[in-house]
Amino acid sequence: MDNCNVIAITNQKGGVGKTTTTLNLGVGLSREGKRVLLIDADPQGSLTISLGYKNPDEIRTTVASVMQQIISDEELPSSMGILHHEEGVDLVASNIELSALEVSLFNVMNREYVLKNYIERVKPSYDYILIDCMPSLGMMNINALVAADSVIIPC
Numbered sequence: 001m002d003n004c005n006v007i008a009i010t011n012q013k014g015g016v017g018k019t020t021t022t023l024n025l026g027v028g029l030s031r032e033g034k035r036v037l038l039i040d041a042d043p044q045g046s047l048t049i050s051l052g053y054k055n056p057d058e059i060r061t062t063v064a065s066v067m068q069q070i071i072s073d074e075e076l077p078s079s080m081g082i083l084h085h086e087e088g089v090d091l092v093a094s095n096i097e098l099s100a101l102e103v104s105l106f107n108v109m110n111r112e113y114v115l116k117n118y119i120e121r122v123k124p125s126y127d128y129i130l131i132d133c134m135p136s137l138g139m140m141n142i143n144a145l146v147a148a149d150s151v152i153i154p155c
């Protein structure tokens, strides 16, 4: 049994504080000594940018890449796509490629479970995994909700 707590920070509306909550909650938990992974699940990459990666589109291995590995049933090194930030949190970044990945999910078997499948693999290394969702009701957010133990809805 692992004790990792997976939390989706989500709301269909934009500009309500999802990314701000994810970042500050994550860094706060890290300062309490918790092992924290932040997953940017918004193709706008706001969380990625707010951690100082100014050009998310230049990051080659993102949440879209690790999900694609799962979909293709290819080998996935457990450290793939995980960036270690000086604030003490780890990040799986995001960029525009997630938009294409989300569209392609519609043809995938068990498409609701792809992110959960990824999270199950990395869970043993973390106390908290926070997922910063995009403002929509699309398949990526369904993936986040399926993977989450609980949900925070900033409003």
Ligand SMILES: Nc1ncnc2c1ncn2[C@@H]1O[C@H](COP(=O)(O)OP(=O)(O)O)[C@@H](O)[C@H]1O
Residues within 6 Å of the ligand: 013, 014, 015, 016, 017, 018, 019, 020, 021, 046
């Ligand atoms: N608690 C807060 N009080 C005041 N402004 C906030 C708060 N949380 C977020 N903001 C501001 O609101 C804007 C949108 O926040 P953001 O976290 O990017 O929202 P979302 O991820 O839901 O689109 C940002 O400019 C952010 O600085």
Ligand SMILES: [Mg+2]
Residues within 6 Å of the ligand: 018, 019, 020, 042, 046, 047, 132, 133
């Ligand atoms: Mg956001």
